[in-house]
Amino acid sequence: MTTYIIRRLLYTIPIVFGVLLLTFVLFSLVGGDISIEIAGKNATPETINEIREEYGLNKPLFLSWDSQFINHFKSALTFDFGRARDREPVIDKIKRGAGPSLALMVPMFLGEVIISISIALIIAFVRGSKWDILAVVICVAGMSVPYLSFILFGQYFLAYKWGLFPVFFSPDLIIPQYVVLPVLIGIITGLGGNVRFYRTVMLDEMRSDYVRTAFAKGLGTGRVLFKHVLKNAMIPIITQVVMAIPFLFLGSLLLERFFGIPGLGYLMIEAIGSRDYFIINAMTYISAILFVIFNVITDICYAWVDPRVSFE
């Protein structure tokens, strides 16, 4: 197993290198010179040259030890991403945004997974009944309503009209207070798609012989569903769940924006809008690392939950 993990981790090196190369090529060659944009209006050519020097844009792209790519590579390896265009160190922005983003995304994610798997198990059990049909209709309807509508509706009724939650972030509130409503909205909006997916997974299992055998032997519904069916359905669930974890780091743009949560989703979108390549680079790189790490974890989990999968 150790050999397998080491081998998989070694595979991540070229992947991460590829990501670095790709982002560099995209931003440096395709994106063009950002110095004019940084200089803004009324900038003199001298100012633009100084900006090029300050950001190292006047250095050769590849063929030098002091080239832009080598510096890009070095900064990634040392996690020293330099300063964003507002001159704040990029790493400080990421550190500050990670907490609020995770505070929003982790409970939302856990809530979504637990609730949707539970509902999926139940409606898979009553498959074909009016409850199953009703659940599927609600899921499809939920998936059809735009995300923004849930946010506007939730903020207007639950927060503003009925006063159950704060409308927006306030310095006087602690994180749990101002994150509850966006988390609830996030869970509700995610339920439609997730319940449908997990229901399909569960249905595949429910038709298996061992389920019939378990019921024939007199096992209770709960035991059959949550012990046997759930365990056997773990492979697709793990793929769905573990591979979603790295994206939690990226936060949620709309929820963060509407509820004033200073997270990373908004940071990333803003950086794209203002072409702050320093932030985009850092976020892409960290996401890539998280993605490959969780990919390895997914593979390990497969073997852990399914004895048929081995590390050979």
Added chain:
Amino acid sequence: MKFVIVSLSVLFLLVAGCDGSRSANDPNEMVLYHVLYTKIKGLDPGDMRDVYSMMVASQMFEQLYQYHFLKRPYEIVPLLADGMPQVSDDMLTYTIKIKRGVYFQDDKCFPNGKGRELKAGDFVYAIKRIANIKYLSPNWSMFDNKIIGLDEFREYTKSCKKLEDVDFSRAVEGLQRPDDYTLVIKLKKPWPQMVATAFADISTSPIAKEAVDFYGKGITGHPVGTGPYKLGVWNRGSYIELVRNPNFRGELYPSEGEEGDAEAGYLDDAGKMMPFADKVVWTIIEEYQPGWFLFLQGKTDASVIPKDNFDEAITQNSELTPAMKQRNVHLKTFDDPSTFFLGFNMLDPVLGKNKPLRKAISLAIDRQKFIELFTNGRDKIAYGFVPLIMDSYDPNIKDKGYARYDPNESRKLLAEAEKIYGGKLPVLKIAMPGADTFSRQYGQFIERQLKEVGFQIELEFMDWPTYLGKLNTRSLQIFASGWSGSIPDAQDFLQSFYSKYWAPGSNSYNYLNPEFDKLYEKVEVMQDCPERRKLYRQMELMVLEDYPAAFINHRVAYALVHDWYKNYKPHAFAYGLSKYRRVDLAKRAAYKELLKTIK
């Protein structure tokens, strides 16, 4: 439900490493609650050009001069200066006395953490800092070729390898400080707008050199100024809290204003010591809906009126709706010094040499319809480019007909334009500075109007950096844009047609008119007088006659304020206004009770 909330709360605490609840504000503490509709970029005055950063930083930094809070027309009065400048007869030397007893806020950058006294040298340092090319200040253009020796200082900084290598003790002939309380500025040529442009602007605010040296590039997050407030908390992207600066010398609320100010209650606090509020809090809310809800809940003191909520707040007669009156909300409106337009690139081979074409575009746009559709009828038609708020605004400009809507005339001009072009005109490209809903709707409106008279139009929606990059490299054909004046002098607008300021300068149209240039060079060194005003109007007409743009609208700002929020008199050019604001705490508390009855 409770169990779920409690469980989730525990989880959030675990995940976020929450620092626990901040203590609620003392009910007797006077706190101003403001909203910022975008994040601020930084709090370093020399490196600042965006309005939102200026709104916050102006409470912590002061300049030599400021605008009188109440008087209209706008009048400049001393702030850190001890009186108005003494100007030599040739208008080339300004001697400015500095107030004594002004101290920087306490900060660990000073010995023993105690703020030191402000000296004339601090102003010299602030200006040299802007001139330092390694600092990359966006404010350099205001000093370019103005002060004797300053351009040479900038040249010298080019030879320095790093920002830290620049020797600020290097003499600049035009920036002298004969003693610690006197600043002498020597100009290359008269610059009558200098006080308004440079010394009533936050960019020249003194910032302690000790702070710059101590914090280095982190200075943007560590403002050390002399203003009434100092930074308490800056949770970037979320909120900013300023607290009273105990070192602030105090300033008296003005005792005179314009007619009607006393009746409006703006002189109730005359002669009282400012600032009134203990804290100023800005919450950053980039969506209008939550900002509007917070205002209605009484959690912010003032609000703009979002387009979608306009009918909820304002009647067709431009008055408050009964629902707003019930909440004791007041409406404040004022003309914003801004002009929005469709600019034409005069270097474009199709547009540049075809005046009938440019005129045809201008006459094809129904400006009134645009204002009704996009601004709820709030804005005013831009008959020229000088905003109504300026002294030199020509009251007869409407009669000249440059902004009239005349589709028939436009069609005739289009035919004439095609003759000049020598055939059917190609598709005209209009660049929009954004792909958001407003930009799309605005673009589609213009497209439809122009198509109605026979134009072929292609809209290009760009993100702001792309748009700016293309504008600066003169590669846009037609562009939607706007211009906002920073001083009450139309020169701010006229300069954008001066040929020496072609893009990437302010002349984005790349307009060239030698006659206009001659007049511009004449008026830019003239003091304000009736003759200059007459020349300004003449110059405006010269530009309008050439149609380098189709000017569309001047913005009219609408703001709603709660009745507890005192001394909220709109000001078009000043940002450091929190010191004047006062809150009637009893009325604020009463609003909570009122809300119960409304609900």
